[in-house]
């Protein structure tokens with residue numbers, strides 16, 4: 001019964017990618033992180049859907065497109081509990097939680113106004129680290145400043 | 156065999172323990188025999204995007220003792236930078252004319268970026284508030300020279316520990332050698348947690364103090380820094396702490412025999428002049444050591460040592 005419901009929910013696309021369990025308030029951020037504003041593929045976007053886990057959740061379905069791991073893993077910066085589902089011919093061919101990437105390039109702004117990335121034409125690059133409490137932090141490769149999760153700003 | 160040929164130095168953490176020690180060993184050679192004509196025919200680019208007379212003269216002196224030539228600029232107003240040329244273009248241009256580039260730049264991270272775009276090695280002479288690795292190496296050289304070894308020293312760092320980049324780099328570097336750290340500062344200028352995490356990760360210990368005198372009997376090295384008024388959003392707060400961390404000669408009475416007082420200079424009033432004649436004062440020799448260390452770096456990076 002459970003399987004059938006999952007299948008119904010995601011079978012709206014024949015081939016492509018579903019990102020499920022996105023907190024409703026970051027759906028548009030995920031949209032931006034994956035550059036879906038630039039794609040010509042069909043994209044379905046749902047917010048404020050009922051979810052047992054999150055209360056309200058968002059979901060994004062992209063038809064006819066699969067993402068590289070390092071692309072999809074960026075989603076975890078704002079939606080650490082999101083689920084990646086790949087669909088092939090209406091069947092779930094892959095389903096897993098998004099993973100934190102090791103490196104985050106180009107999409108996050110450095111918090112330091114004096115950082116070279118904010119003053120010259122230099123793409124940002126961060127190492128993903130965890131502090132001793134297990135909180136995710138971004139370490140700027142250039143100015144060596146650390147950005148906490150609450151201060152992450154996307155370009 | 157440790158080979159640093161072609162290796163940029165942006166951040167002190169770019170070099171491991173053995174590489175740091177190798178530079179200090181070469182610097183020792185230059186202290187004994189400073190004039191060596193090994194840079195003959197080599198050109199060093201020296202790009203100071205902000206003025207820093209002290210650091211620039213030290214580098215120029217190092218190059219000239221080695222018989223090399225220097226090209227570049229001492230401040231951005233005489234260069235194409237004022238015409239809006241990008242850092243990348245300046246680096247690519249000057250790398251056509253030189254074997255190595257020494258760069259000082261007010262932007263944090265500019266040296267890392269320069270090292271990525273430059274075909275010749277970059278020697279960071281200070282990138283904004285971020286790193287100043289040659290200062291760190293001359294501090295290490297001074298500590299080793301006065302203490303006999305870098306291992307397991309007790310170092311007290313005093314003053315502005317929040318913004319002082321030299322103390323941050325020195326903590327990182329000394330963590331490789333098993334130091335114990337004593338941080339003395341007003342509450343508003345305490346060592347940042349990222350630096351303290353570094354100490355913890357190295358399984359070393361640090362202690363924090365408000366009272367300067369507490370560290371006096373313990374320290375092997377007293378590393379003084381300047382508390383700058385402009386760091387304080389509230390001028391009243393500055394008034395409260397500005398005279399709390401001034402070292403006077405009488406305070407050195409009950410200290411260890413091997414204690415040395417270091418300071419990255421320039422000093423303003425944080426060490427009174429009566430300390431200068433005390434044999435424990437070492438800050439002027441410390442600055443002199445900077446030339447040997449810079450000679451060593453240039454020689455090693457060009458593959459001449």
Ligand SMILES: [Zn+2]
Pocket residue numbers: 110111112115116117140141142143144145264
């Ligand atoms: Zn940065």
